[in-house]
Amino acid sequence: AVGEAGRWIMSKGQRKDARYQSPLEAQRRATQQQTLQMNLNVLSRIDPSVIEIMDMAKHVVVYKFDTQTNGWQKIDIEGSLFITRRAAHPTHRFFVLNRSGIHNYEQDITPDILLQVEGSYLILRPPDSPNIIGMWFFQDEEHVAI
Incomplete structure (x- = not known):
C-alpha cells in the first residue's frame, strides 16, 4: 500500500x-x-527591411488632430499595431495594418519624434510633419506596455 x-x-x-x-x-x-x-x-x-516584431497591440484606431476645429478626426485606419525593428535606417517603425481600408499607417521611430500617453491614447508628432496623430488602444494594458 x-x-x-x-x-x-x-x-x-x-x-x-x-x-x-x-x-x-x-x-x-x-x-x-x-x-x-x-x-x-x-x-x-x-517593408523588406523589417526583421523583427518587437511589440504589438491587437487593435488601435488612428486619429488626426484638426487644428481648425481643435478636435480629433478619425482617418479610417484601424487594426493591429506593430513596433518593428528594421535592418535599414531608421531602425524602428510603427505599422498599423489597416482592417478598414487599403492604406496602412507607417511611422518611423526616431529620436526626434514626440510621444505622449494620454489615457487610452498614444499621441505622436512626427518631426517631418505638421500633423499630430493619436492612436486609441482598445485594451488599456497594451498602450501602457507599448
Whole structure:
C-alpha cells in the first residue's frame, strides 16, 4: 500500500508538471508563434527591411488632430499595431495594418519624434510633419506596455 501511495503521489506530481506543458498550452504557444511569423511575413512584404516584431497591440484606431476645429478626426485606419525593428535606417517603425481600408499607417521611430500617453491614447508628432496623430488602444494594458 505504501508503494501504491508513493506511485500515486509521484504520478500526481507528474500530472501537475504535465499540466504546465499541456497539449492545449503547447498548441496556444504554437498558434501564437505561427501568428507572429505570419504577421512578420506580411510586414516584410510591405517593408523588406523589417526583421523583427518587437511589440504589438491587437487593435488601435488612428486619429488626426484638426487644428481648425481643435478636435480629433478619425482617418479610417484601424487594426493591429506593430513596433518593428528594421535592418535599414531608421531602425524602428510603427505599422498599423489597416482592417478598414487599403492604406496602412507607417511611422518611423526616431529620436526626434514626440510621444505622449494620454489615457487610452498614444499621441505622436512626427518631426517631418505638421500633423499630430493619436492612436486609441482598445485594451488599456497594451498602450501602457507599448
